[in-house]
Amino acid sequence: MQILVVNPNTTATMTATAAHAAKSVAAVGTEIVAATSTMGPASIEGYYDEALAVPGLLLEIAKGEKAGAQAAIIACFDDTGLDAARAMANIPVIGICEAALAVTAFIARRFTVVTTMERSRIPLEALVERYGMKDRCNVRAADIPVLSLEDPNSNARDRLRTEISAALSEDRAEAIVLGCAGMADLAADLAREFGVPVVDGVAAAVKQAEALISLKLSTAKRGPYATPVRKPYTGLLESFAPQTMLSHD
Amino acid sequence: MQILVVNPNTTATMTATAAHAAKSVAAVGTEIVAATSTMGPASIEGYYDEALAVPGLLLEIAKGEKAGAQAAIIACFDDTGLDAARAMANIPVIGICEAALAVTAFIARRFTVVTTMERSRIPLEALVERYGMKDRCNVRAADIPVLSLEDPNSNARDRLRTEISAALSEDRAEAIVLGCAGMADLAADLAREFGVPVVDGVAAAVKQAEALISLKLSTAKRGPYATPVRKPYTGLLESFAPQTMLSHD
Amino acid sequence: MQILVVNPNTTATMTATAAHAAKSVAAVGTEIVAATSTMGPASIEGYYDEALAVPGLLLEIAKGEKAGAQAAIIACFDDTGLDAARAMANIPVIGICEAALAVTAFIARRFTVVTTMERSRIPLEALVERYGMKDRCNVRAADIPVLSLEDPNSNARDRLRTEISAALSEDRAEAIVLGCAGMADLAADLAREFGVPVVDGVAAAVKQAEALISLKLSTAKRGPYATPVRKPYTGLLESFAPQTMLSHD
Amino acid sequence: MQILVVNPNTTATMTATAAHAAKSVAAVGTEIVAATSTMGPASIEGYYDEALAVPGLLLEIAKGEKAGAQAAIIACFDDTGLDAARAMANIPVIGICEAALAVTAFIARRFTVVTTMERSRIPLEALVERYGMKDRCNVRAADIPVLSLEDPNSNARDRLRTEISAALSEDRAEAIVLGCAGMADLAADLAREFGVPVVDGVAAAVKQAEALISLKLSTAKRGPYATPVRKPYTGLLESFAPQTMLSHD
Amino acid sequence: MQILVVNPNTTATMTATAAHAAKSVAAVGTEIVAATSTMGPASIEGYYDEALAVPGLLLEIAKGEKAGAQAAIIACFDDTGLDAARAMANIPVIGICEAALAVTAFIARRFTVVTTMERSRIPLEALVERYGMKDRCNVRAADIPVLSLEDPNSNARDRLRTEISAALSEDRAEAIVLGCAGMADLAADLAREFGVPVVDGVAAAVKQAEALISLKLSTAKRGPYATPVRKPYTGLLESFAPQTMLSHD
Amino acid sequence: MQILVVNPNTTATMTATAAHAAKSVAAVGTEIVAATSTMGPASIEGYYDEALAVPGLLLEIAKGEKAGAQAAIIACFDDTGLDAARAMANIPVIGICEAALAVTAFIARRFTVVTTMERSRIPLEALVERYGMKDRCNVRAADIPVLSLEDPNSNARDRLRTEISAALSEDRAEAIVLGCAGMADLAADLAREFGVPVVDGVAAAVKQAEALISLKLSTAKRGPYATPVRKPYTGLLESFAPQTMLSHD
Structure with missing residues (x-):
C-alpha cells in the first residue's frame, strides 16, 4: 500500500x-x-x-x-x-481532524480538541459539528502560533499542557485530541503525563x-x-x- | 455608497x-x-x-x-x-445565499431553494444549516449546467419551473429562493407566474x-x-x- | 417609503x-x-x-x-x-429581535444579546432558536426593570455595561445585540466604549x-x-x- | 380536587x-x-x-x-x-397539546398529530419541537374548519380518517394524537376502527x-x-x- | 387498579x-x-x-x-x-426517569437532575436527550455510591444538597429532579428547604x-x-x- | 494482533x-x-x-x-x-454498526443502512443519531427474518436488493451499509451489482x-x-x- x-x-x-x-x-x-x-x-x-x-x-x-x-x-x-x-x-x-474524531469516538464519550490559535476555534467547531460530534467534543485553543510548536525555546508546549489540564477538569474530557499536525510527535508523552488517551490525527x-x-x-x-x-x-x-x-x- | x-x-x-x-x-x-x-x-x-x-x-x-x-x-x-x-x-x-435566506425568513416560514446541479445540493444544504434554516428550507436541483441559464435554446428554464412546482406541492414551500446568481433576472417573472414570493440573492x-x-x-x-x-x-x-x-x- | x-x-x-x-x-x-x-x-x-x-x-x-x-x-x-x-x-x-439577529449574523459568528430582566431570558432564547441562531448567540440579562432605562438616576446602564463585559470575556462574543427597544439610543456609545459592533434592533x-x-x-x-x-x-x-x-x- | x-x-x-x-x-x-x-x-x-x-x-x-x-x-x-x-x-x-404528547410518548416511539386546518401545521410543529418530540412526531392537517367537527353533515370526520390512514402507512406512526379539542369525543371510536392507540388531549x-x-x-x-x-x-x-x-x- | x-x-x-x-x-x-x-x-x-x-x-x-x-x-x-x-x-x-422529566416539564422551563455517581451522568444525559429535554435539563452527580443513601452515617445527603444549591445558582434550574429511586423519600424535605419544586420519579x-x-x-x-x-x-x-x-x- | x-x-x-x-x-x-x-x-x-x-x-x-x-x-x-x-x-x-458508519462517512455524504426487520429501524435510527450521522444516514428495513439470510431458498436477498434500489433512487444515498452481521458475505457482490460502495460492518x-x-x-x-x-x-x-x-x- x-x-x-x-x-x-x-x-x-x-x-x-x-x-x-x-x-x-x-x-x-x-x-x-x-x-x-x-x-x-x-x-x-x-x-x-x-x-x-x-x-x-x-x-x-x-x-x-x-x-x-x-x-x-x-x-x-x-x-x-x-x-x-x-x-x-x-x-x-x-x-486528520475527521480521522482523529472518528478514532476517539471508539474509546471515549466526551473529549476535547486542543488546537493552537483562538481564531481556529470556530472553524474546528464547525468541523466537529459536521462530523457529528458536537454534543461530545469541545474545542480549546492554547493561543500559540502554529510554527512556535517547532521552536524548542517557546512556551508553546506549556500552554498546551495548561489547556489539557483544563479540559480534564472542566470539560469532563475522557480523552484529548491534538488539534494540529505540528503536535503529532507529542501524543505519546502527553498520554503518559496525563494518564488519558491522547490522539494524534496524522497517525x-x-x-x-x-x-x-x-x-x-x-x-x-x-x-x-x-x-x-x-x-x-x-x-x-x-x-x-x-x-x-x-x-x- | x-x-x-x-x-x-x-x-x-x-x-x-x-x-x-x-x-x-x-x-x-x-x-x-x-x-x-x-x-x-x-x-x-x-x-x-x-x-x-x-x-x-x-x-x-x-x-x-x-x-x-x-x-x-x-x-x-x-x-x-x-x-x-x-x-x-x-x-x-x-x-448571496445568506442574504437570500435572511430576507426570505422575514416573509415565509417554509421555503425552498431551487439550484442548478445535483452536486450542489449538499453544499447548499450545508449553507442552509449554517445559516440556521435547516428546519424550514429545502434544497432542490433542476439538474442543469450553470451556463445553460444563459442559453435561450436550452430547456433550463423549463426545468427550473418544474422544480418550483414540485416545491410548492411537495415541500409546503411558501416562497422560492433562486439558487444561482445566473437566475437573477428571472425572479419577477417567476413570482408573477407562480403567485408566490421569489427571492433573488443578488438583489x-x-x-x-x-x-x-x-x-x-x-x-x-x-x-x-x-x-x-x-x-x-x-x-x-x-x-x-x-x-x-x-x-x- | x-x-x-x-x-x-x-x-x-x-x-x-x-x-x-x-x-x-x-x-x-x-x-x-x-x-x-x-x-x-x-x-x-x-x-x-x-x-x-x-x-x-x-x-x-x-x-x-x-x-x-x-x-x-x-x-x-x-x-x-x-x-x-x-x-x-x-x-x-x-x-426588532429577528432584524437584529439577522444583521449581526452578517458580521459575527458568535454574539450575545443583553436584555433587561431575567424572566425575559427564556423567551429570548426561544426566539434565538426560532431564528436559527441557537449555536452562536447567548442571552444575558442585566436584571433591570425596562423603564429604568429611561431614568438617568438608575444604575441600569452600569449593569448593562457589566453584562457586555462578561459577554466579551466569557461568551466569546464578537459583537453585542441590545435586547430592548429602550436601549436604542445607546448603541453608538457602547460600540465606541467596547470596541466591538453593537447592534440595535430598531435601526x-x-x-x-x-x-x-x-x-x-x-x-x-x-x-x-x-x-x-x-x-x-x-x-x-x-x-x-x-x-x-x-x-x- | x-x-x-x-x-x-x-x-x-x-x-x-x-x-x-x-x-x-x-x-x-x-x-x-x-x-x-x-x-x-x-x-x-x-x-x-x-x-x-x-x-x-x-x-x-x-x-x-x-x-x-x-x-x-x-x-x-x-x-x-x-x-x-x-x-x-x-x-x-x-x-392539551403538551399533555397529549407527554402521554403518547409513554406508549409509542413515533406518532402523528392530525389537526384541522393547514394553517395550524406550522404552529403545531413548533409546539412539537418545543415539547421535545420533533424527531418522533409528525403533524398532518385534514383541511377542515374547526367548527365543521360539530356539524354531522360535513365530511370532516371522513377527512380525518383519511389522514389517519396516511399517517399509519406513510409516517410509520404507531399511535395517533387528535389535534383539536373538538375531536375529543372521537378517540375511542377511531382507536377501535384503526387498531392503534388514539389519544385525546383533553382527557x-x-x-x-x-x-x-x-x-x-x-x-x-x-x-x-x-x-x-x-x-x-x-x-x-x-x-x-x-x-x-x-x-x- | x-x-x-x-x-x-x-x-x-x-x-x-x-x-x-x-x-x-x-x-x-x-x-x-x-x-x-x-x-x-x-x-x-x-x-x-x-x-x-x-x-x-x-x-x-x-x-x-x-x-x-x-x-x-x-x-x-x-x-x-x-x-x-x-x-x-x-x-x-x-x-421513573421519563416520568419525572415529563411531570417536571409541566411546571418548569429549565431544571436539573441530581444523581448519585459521576459515571451515571452520560447515561442520564442520553435519557434526557431521548426524552426531548436536552435543551432544558442539566444532569449533576453528587458523587456518592447508590447504597450510601440508605446509610444515615454517610454524608450522602449533604453532597446531594451541595449539588442542588449549585443547580439553582449555576444552571438557572427552576426545579430539581431527584435522579435515583433511593432518594424517593427526600423530595418533600428538599422542596421545603430549597423553596423550589423537587420531583421524585417513583411518585x-x-x-x-x-x-x-x-x-x-x-x-x-x-x-x-x-x-x-x-x-x-x-x-x-x-x-x-x-x-x-x-x-x- | x-x-x-x-x-x-x-x-x-x-x-x-x-x-x-x-x-x-x-x-x-x-x-x-x-x-x-x-x-x-x-x-x-x-x-x-x-x-x-x-x-x-x-x-x-x-x-x-x-x-x-x-x-x-x-x-x-x-x-x-x-x-x-x-x-x-x-x-x-x-x-459493527459504529464501525460501518465511521468508515462510510469517509467516502460518502449521504448513505443508507439496509437492515432486516422493521422493528429494528427505531433502534438503528437511535444508533445513527448517537454516532452523529442523523442528518446524512437513513435506515431501511427489508422486512425479512434474520435467519432467512442463511436460507438459500428464501427471497431475503431479493428484498434486500429492492431496498438498496429504493435507497439509491429515493434517499439520495451515495453508498449502502449492510445492517446485519448475517449479510457480511454479500457486500462485494452488491457493490458490483449496484455500482456504489457497499460497506459491511464486520470487515x-x-x-x-x-x-x-x-x-x-x-x-x-x-x-x-x-x-x-x-x-x-x-x-x-x-x-x-x-x-x-x-x-x-
Whole structure:
C-alpha cells in the first residue's frame, strides 16, 4: 500500500513531523510518501491561509495519485480542501481532524480538541459539528502560533499542557485530541503525563487510509463528490482545469 | 455608497446579469461596481470549482476595497470564499445565499431553494444549516449546467419551473429562493407566474450591504475573522501573502 | 417609503426613543411613522405583559396599513405578536429581535444579546432558536426593570455595561445585540466604549423594512400567515373580528 | 380536587364536548368545572385568532383560581396562552397539546398529530419541537374548519380518517394524537376502527392535572414564570393589570 | 387498579423506599405491588450493572402481568430495560426517569437532575436527550455510591444538597429532579428547604401509570415494541424465550 | 494482533459468516478468533432479544480478554451490549454498526443502512443519531427474518436488493451499509451489482480494531466506562459480579 501524506503549508519541517508520525504507526507493507505544498502560506492560521493553501494541496494530491498513491491524507487539522480533494481524486482522501474524531469516538464519550490559535476555534467547531460530534467534543485553543510548536525555546508546549489540564477538569474530557499536525510527535508523552488517551490525527488518518484501501472502498461519485466537469480555467490558475489536473499521462 | 459585486467565475455575461439585478434594486445614491474574476473556472459547479475560484475572488475584493467600495457581495450562491473574504477585508462581505435566506425568513416560514446541479445540493444544504434554516428550507436541483441559464435554446428554464412546482406541492414551500446568481433576472417573472414570493440573492445582498453601510457595521475582528497574520507565501500564490494583499498603496 | 414603527407598550417616551433611532438610519425618501399602543401594559416584562400587549399592537398595525404604511416594525425585543401581525397584515411586518439577529449574523459568528430582566431570558432564547441562531448567540440579562432605562438616576446602564463585559470575556462574543427597544439610543456609545459592533434592533429593522419594500416582497400567504378567516368575535374584543380589522374603509 | 377546563374560544358546544371528555376520565373525587371564554373568536384557526383568544382565556383562569380550582386546562390544541397563564396563575396550568404528547410518548416511539386546518401545521410543529418530540412526531392537517367537527353533515370526520390512514402507512406512526379539542369525543371510536392507540388531549390533560395536584407540584416561580410585575395597564385592557387580575377578593 | 413497582436491583430496602413513595401518592383505589429482582446486582451503578439487571427485571414484570398488574414501573432512574420490557409486556411500562422529566416539564422551563455517581451522568444525559429535554435539563452527580443513601452515617445527603444549591445558582434550574429511586423519600424535605419544586420519579411514575390505565392506553405494538418473535433461547437464559416468558398459564 | 469477534446470538452459522468476513480483510499478522454466545436468543430481532443477548456476550468478551485478545468486536448490527462491554473490558470494544458508519462517512455524504426487520429501524435510527450521522444516514428495513439470510431458498436477498434500489433512487444515498452481521458475505457482490460502495460492518470493525491496537488506544476509564464497582450479584447471574468476571486467573 502507498499512502500519500500532504502537508498543505509550505514548511518542510512540519511535513517531516507528520511523516514521522505516519511512519511510526504504518502497518508492515504500507509505504508513506510525504509531500509539501509548493505554493501558498507557510502555516495555516485561520480561514484566509486555509483558502490559499487549497490549490497547492490539490496539486500534490493529483500528482500523488498519478504516481501510484492509493489514498491521500491532508495533514492539517482544519481538513483544508477536503471536499475539493474528494471531488477531484479517485483515491480516498482523509482529513486528520475527521480521522482523529472518528478514532476517539471508539474509546471515549466526551473529549476535547486542543488546537493552537483562538481564531481556529470556530472553524474546528464547525468541523466537529459536521462530523457529528458536537454534543461530545469541545474545542480549546492554547493561543500559540502554529510554527512556535517547532521552536524548542517557546512556551508553546506549556500552554498546551495548561489547556489539557483544563479540559480534564472542566470539560469532563475522557480523552484529548491534538488539534494540529505540528503536535503529532507529542501524543505519546502527553498520554503518559496525563494518564488519558491522547490522539494524534496524522497517525489516526494513516490507519483509516489503510482501512479504506484494505476494504477496497473509495469516495462515492454520486452526489457532491462527482468528478469535476471539464471547463475552461483561466489566468494564474489555468492549469487547474479539471481536464488538465485529472489527465493521466 | 459604493457596493462591489464580484462574480467569482470568469464568465462576463454572468457578471452582467448580476450587475443588472443589483442596479435594479439599489437605492438612490448607491453605486454598484461589478467585477469579474480574472482567474479560475468559467462556472462554479461543485466543490472543486468553488475552491479554485477563491483566489480570484479575494483579489477582486482586495482591489475593490482599495478602490473605495464600502461593502462587497459574492455573486455565487455557494457563498464561495465568504469566510476567507471576511477575514481579509475590513469592509463587510455578504454572500448571496445568506442574504437570500435572511430576507426570505422575514416573509415565509417554509421555503425552498431551487439550484442548478445535483452536486450542489449538499453544499447548499450545508449553507442552509449554517445559516440556521435547516428546519424550514429545502434544497432542490433542476439538474442543469450553470451556463445553460444563459442559453435561450436550452430547456433550463423549463426545468427550473418544474422544480418550483414540485416545491410548492411537495415541500409546503411558501416562497422560492433562486439558487444561482445566473437566475437573477428571472425572479419577477417567476413570482408573477407562480403567485408566490421569489427571492433573488443578488438583489437581497445589495439591500443587506446598504443596511450594513447605513448602520456603520462591519465584520467583527475578534475571533475567526481576525485580520490574517503576516507570513511568507510562496510559489504561484506568493502575491497573496496578507501583507501584500492588504497593503493600501 | 412609509414605515410604521409600533411601540406595543403604552409608554410614549419609549416610542420617542425608538422613533429617534429609526429616523437616524432611515434612507433618503423613507418616512418613519411612530405609534404607541393605546391599550395594555406600560412596559413588557415577561409572558403576561407580552400577551396583553398584542391586541393594542395589532390595532396600530391595522390602522397604519390603512393609512399607507408599506411595512411595519414591532419595537419590542420579544417580537411581541409578530405571528399574529403577519397573518393579519398585507404589508410585511418585522420584529426588532429577528432584524437584529439577522444583521449581526452578517458580521459575527458568535454574539450575545443583553436584555433587561431575567424572566425575559427564556423567551429570548426561544426566539434565538426560532431564528436559527441557537449555536452562536447567548442571552444575558442585566436584571433591570425596562423603564429604568429611561431614568438617568438608575444604575441600569452600569449593569448593562457589566453584562457586555462578561459577554466579551466569557461568551466569546464578537459583537453585542441590545435586547430592548429602550436601549436604542445607546448603541453608538457602547460600540465606541467596547470596541466591538453593537447592534440595535430598531435601526436594524428599519433597514430590513426598506429592503423588503424595495425588493417588492411581502409576507407569503400560503401556510401559517394566510389571511384570518372571517368569523364572529364577541365581548370586549368584538371589534377585532378579522372582517372588521381588515376592512379598508 | 377541582380542575378547571377552559375553552378559549366562545363556542359553548365545544366547551361541552371538552367537558364531557374530561368528566369521562376524571378520577373519583375529581370535580371538572368547565368555562367558556366570554370574549374573542368563535374558533381558533391560526395565529390571529390565537392571539385574540388569550385575554379571555386568562380571565377565566384568574376567576377559576379565585373560585377554588387547583389546576387549569387550556382546551385548545394550540396551547393558546399557556406561557402567559403559567406566569399569571399560582395553580398549575396544562395545555392539551403538551399533555397529549407527554402521554403518547409513554406508549409509542413515533406518532402523528392530525389537526384541522393547514394553517395550524406550522404552529403545531413548533409546539412539537418545543415539547421535545420533533424527531418522533409528525403533524398532518385534514383541511377542515374547526367548527365543521360539530356539524354531522360535513365530511370532516371522513377527512380525518383519511389522514389517519396516511399517517399509519406513510409516517410509520404507531399511535395517533387528535389535534383539536373538538375531536375529543372521537378517540375511542377511531382507536377501535384503526387498531392503534388514539389519544385525546383533553382527557390526557385531566390526568396530568390530577397528577400535579396529587404530587403537590405547581409552576416554578423562578425564571420565566415569575409572577407578573405590578404596573399600569390602560385602555380596553385596563382591568388586566396584574394587580387587578391577581387580587384575591 | 393494580400497579407493579419493580426494583431492578436486589436490595430489598430500596424496594421498600420506592414502595413507600409510591403508596403515598397512589389514588384511592390504586393498589401498589412492589417486587425486588431476584437476580443480578445489589445496586445499579453504570452500564455494566444496568445490563445485568435486565433479565431479573423482565422476569418480575412478566410475573406481575400474569398476576394482574395493569401497569409496571421500573424503579431505577436509568430506566433500565425499559425498551425490552415494553416490547415484552402487554401492559404499559413506565421508567421513573421519563416520568419525572415529563411531570417536571409541566411546571418548569429549565431544571436539573441530581444523581448519585459521576459515571451515571452520560447515561442520564442520553435519557434526557431521548426524552426531548436536552435543551432544558442539566444532569449533576453528587458523587456518592447508590447504597450510601440508605446509610444515615454517610454524608450522602449533604453532597446531594451541595449539588442542588449549585443547580439553582449555576444552571438557572427552576426545579430539581431527584435522579435515583433511593432518594424517593427526600423530595418533600428538599422542596421545603430549597423553596423550589423537587420531583421524585417513583411518585411521578405512579401518577403516569394511573393515567394510562384510566385512559385505557397501552404500548403500541406496531414498530419497535412489537411482541418478541418466538425462537429458541439456550443456556442459562433458556427460560427467557418469549414463548415461555409470555405464556399465560 | 489477536482480535475477538463475538456473535452475541447462539447460531453458529452466523458466527462462521462473520468470521469469514473478518478474516478476508485482516492484515498480515492479525489473528481472528471467533466466538458464539452460549446463552440467550438464536437471533437478535428487536429490543427483547437484544437485552437477553448481553450476558452471553459479556461472558465471551471477558473470556476472550483473559485468553489474550487485544480488541473485541460485537458482531451484531444493533451494537448489542456495547456500553456494558466497554465498561467491563480493558481492551477496546467495537460495534459493527459504529464501525460501518465511521468508515462510510469517509467516502460518502449521504448513505443508507439496509437492515432486516422493521422493528429494528427505531433502534438503528437511535444508533445513527448517537454516532452523529442523523442528518446524512437513513435506515431501511427489508422486512425479512434474520435467519432467512442463511436460507438459500428464501427471497431475503431479493428484498434486500429492492431496498438498496429504493435507497439509491429515493434517499439520495451515495453508498449502502449492510445492517446485519448475517449479510457480511454479500457486500462485494452488491457493490458490483449496484455500482456504489457497499460497506459491511464486520470487515469495517476489524480494520478499526487493528487501528486502535496499532495506535495503542483503549477505552478511556474516566467517566461512563469506569471499571464496574465490586458488589454482590445474586441468583442466576451471580457469576457475573464484576469481581468474578474481571478476575484474571
